[in-house]
Amino acid sequence: MTTLTTTPDGSAARRSVPPPSPAPAAGRRRQGGTVLAVPALVWYLVFMVGPLLAIFVIAALHWPGMLQPVSFAGLDNARVVLDDPVFWDAVRNTAVQLAVAVPVMIVCAFMLGYYVAQRPPGHRVIRYLLFIPGLISTPAKAMVFYAALSPDGLLNGGLESVGLGSLADAWLASPSTALACLIALDIWAGIGFTAVLFAARLGSVPDELGEAAQLDGAGHWRTMWSVHYPVIRDYVGVVTMLQFLWTLFGSAQHVLLLTQGGPGTSSTTLSFLVYQKAFIAADLGYSQTVGVLLFLAGLVGLLTIRRVFRQNY
Amino acid sequence: MKLGKRWLPAHILVWTYAVLLVVPLYYFLASAFKSNDEIFAHPFAPPSSLGLGNFRTAFESADLGLAVVNSALVTVFSLALTLLLAIPASFALARSTGRLAGAVEKVFSLGFLIPTFAALFPTFLLAAATGLFHTRIFMVLFLPATALPLSVVILVQFMRTIPPEMEEAARLDGASTFAVLRHVYTPMCLPGIATVLLLNFLTFWNEYLYSLVIIGPDPAQRTVQVALPTLKSITGTDYGVLTAGTVLTLVPVWLVYTLLQKRMQQALVSGAVKM
Numbered sequence: 219m220t221t222l223t224t225t226p227d228g229s230a231a232r233r234s235v236p237p238p239s240p241a242p243a244a245g246r247r248r249q250g251g252t253v254l255a256v257p258a259l260v261w262y263l264v265f266m267v268g269p270l271l272a273i274f275v276i277a278a279l280h281w282p283g284m285l286q287p288v289s290f291a292g293l294d295n296a297r298v299v300l301d302d303p304v305f306w307d308a309v310r311n312t313a314v315q316l317a318v319a320v321p322v323m324i325v326c327a328f329m330l331g332y333y334v335a336q337r338p339p340g341h342r343v344i345r346y347l348l349f350i351p352g353l354i355s356t357p358a359k360a361m362v363f364y365a366a367l368s369p370d371g372l373l374n375g376g377l378e379s380v381g382l383g384s385l386a387d388a389w390l391a392s393p394s395t396a397l398a399c400l401i402a403l404d405i406w407a408g409i410g411f412t413a414v415l416f417a418a419r420l421g422s423v424p425d426e427l428g429e430a431a432q433l434d435g436a437g438h439w440r441t442m443w444s445v446h447y448p449v450i451r452d453y454v455g456v457v458t459m460l461q462f463l464w465t466l467f468g469s470a471q472h473v474l475l476l477t478q479g480g481p482g483t484s485s486t487t488l489s490f491l492v493y494q495k496a497f498i499a500a501d502l503g504y505s506q507t508v509g510v511l512l513f514l515a516g517l518v519g520l521l522t523i524r525r526v527f528r529q530n531y
Numbered sequence: 532m533k534l535g536k537r538w539l540p541a542h543i544l545v546w547t548y549a550v551l552l553v554v555p556l557y558y559f560l561a562s563a564f565k566s567n568d569e570i571f572a573h574p575f576a577p578p579s580s581l582g583l584g585n586f587r588t589a590f591e592s593a594d595l596g597l598a599v600v601n602s603a604l605v606t607v608f609s610l611a612l613t614l615l616l617a618i619p620a621s622f623a624l625a626r627s628t629g630r631l632a633g634a635v636e637k638v639f640s641l642g643f644l645i646p647t648f649a650a651l652f653p654t655f656l657l658a659a660a661t662g663l664f665h666t667r668i669f670m671v672l673f674l675p676a677t678a679l680p681l682s683v684v685i686l687v688q689f690m691r692t693i694p695p696e697m698e699e700a701a702r703l704d705g706a707s708t709f710a711v712l713r714h715v716y717t718p719m720c721l722p723g724i725a726t727v728l729l730l731n732f733l734t735f736w737n738e739y740l741y742s743l744v745i746i747g748p749d750p751a752q753r754t755v756q757v758a759l760p761t762l763k764s765i766t767g768t769d770y771g772v773l774t775a776g777t778v779l780t781l782v783p784v785w786l787v788y789t790l791l792q793k794r795m796q797q798a799l800v801s802g803a804v805k806m
Contacts, residue, residue, distance in 0.1 A: 251622065251623040251626055251627055251708060252623050252624070252627050252629065252631055252632050252635065253623070254619035254620060254622060254623035254708075254712075255619070255620040255623040255624055255632070255635050257616055257619070257620070258616040258617060258619070258620035258639075258679055258683065259620070259635060259638065259639075261616055261675065261676050261679065262638075262639065262642060262676050262679045262680070264657075264676070265654070265657070265672070265673050265676030265677070266642060266645055266647070266650070266676050266677065266679075267645070268653070268657070269650035269653035269654045269656075269657060270645055270649070270650050270653070272650070272653035272656065273649055273650060273652075273653055276652070276653065329541075330545060330548070333541055333545055338538070338542065343549075344545060344546075344549055345796070346792065347549045347552050347553060348549075348552070349788070349795075349796060350552055350556065351552065353733065353781075353784045353785065353788050354737075354781060354784075355736070355737035355738075355739060355756050355780065355784075356737065356739045356740075356756070357739050357756045357757075357759045357760050357780075358756075358759065358777050358780055358781055360760070361759065361760070361762075361763070361773060361774075361776075361777045362555045362556075362559065362777070364763065364773075365555075365558070365559070365562070365770055365773065365774060366555055366558070368768070370571055371770075372554075372555065372558050375571065376575075379575075406551065406552075409548065410548070410552060414796060418796070418797075437537070438537070438538070438541075467648040467649065468648065470648065470740065471739055471740050474740075475760055489648060492648075492649070492651070492652075493651065493740075496651070496652045496655075497652075497744060502652065505652060506652060506653075509649045509652070512649060513649050
């Protein structure tokens, strides 16, 4: 969606940056105030739209480091990236991450949100607790997981105290579990926050709807999926899009803090690759080419999700 | 709706998840008062004393005190600048009916679709080009831009609910445009402004990747979110110190959340819906 919209963004904005020329009195009554929107607009174009467009420019440059000479590369970067096995590892890891984290998160969060919206005993406490991961910053979440999963951390300690010490592992440093840990972090933090969003939306669905279904003999399971789900279907779509984007773009921070992409490339995701190539390997053309691909992946994903959740009644 | 016996599995699952959310937090809080040996020997035991030694070490070894000040400065100035930009813009967009205003509003709402992360490197170049690289100032200038789309969309909706008669009455009394904004619109939009403040407070205080790259690791400038992960290596992973530091960064957010729970949830829900 973003690519489609940046062009109109840019052009619409350029038209409106110069303050509207003095108009006849009647016109000014309606339009004069628009000048007040100009500072915000300029700010937004300089710091948001400008860098976004720059990604595409840098992706077409050969730029092997900050102080190195820059030359035009055309599609060379794309060729290098597509020939690089590390890139394909990152694609695979990102695909696994999205395919596991997003559906689990959305389905669990919807059911949890439905549960909370029925106001069972203790729902206030639950609601309060569910929100906590939404408040915690990424580094703090990563520290929680670091303390829980490191060799002498909470999980191994817990396993030992119940006599399952043989199952203990260096969770974050083992190639078979590093990616799983990152996915677990996404799911752990994501379900609660998303459930609060669903609960808020489900709270505005009229009670009569559910009651009518129950009179007709539907259980909670049927009511949840055949009555409430269709009603808020487009909202589920919006939340899925958000979670998809957060997972796709946001994973760089967790990877950076917990595994640095390792061991090997077992937990390198696409967004971490963008970061790593730019700020560690100093291969700027490569980094931004992956950035463009990531961006296109986001766009395709958004359009697909929108199609899947389109209201069809 | 009645919740029958068949809800038992649901109750159990939900409370299990709630426990999963609370246990790490309890572990953190308890560990903040323990030594490494105590943590490994009895991870779940409550601390035997409430000494603040770990907090002191965290403060000293990672300069957390300074980092908290830096974070507070960046957050407060960014919030102020966001409001300074967003309130007049929303006012202008809410009361203009022209096509131009419509286009500008659309430009802002399309901003939700820009993934800020993808533009990390160009933003870094911008910081370098303006000579503001490795300063908090650039973050103060940059963060409001990322918050503008959501803030403007929320505030415009609030301002649209103000009847035009209010403005006409003020105009008859001789009020200028700024007076109308200051004395009519801003006071009537306080709930909307509070929503925007809360949402942005969370994002600004918790911001990590941009702060890491742009402000960098200099202890004099870095924010608390950047300082926090360094505790891991500085202390050779003294879990007590690490958890104490993390607890410290959570306190402001947690305080605000507990005081303004209802409002905070509304703010975040409305924020997500608009996206």
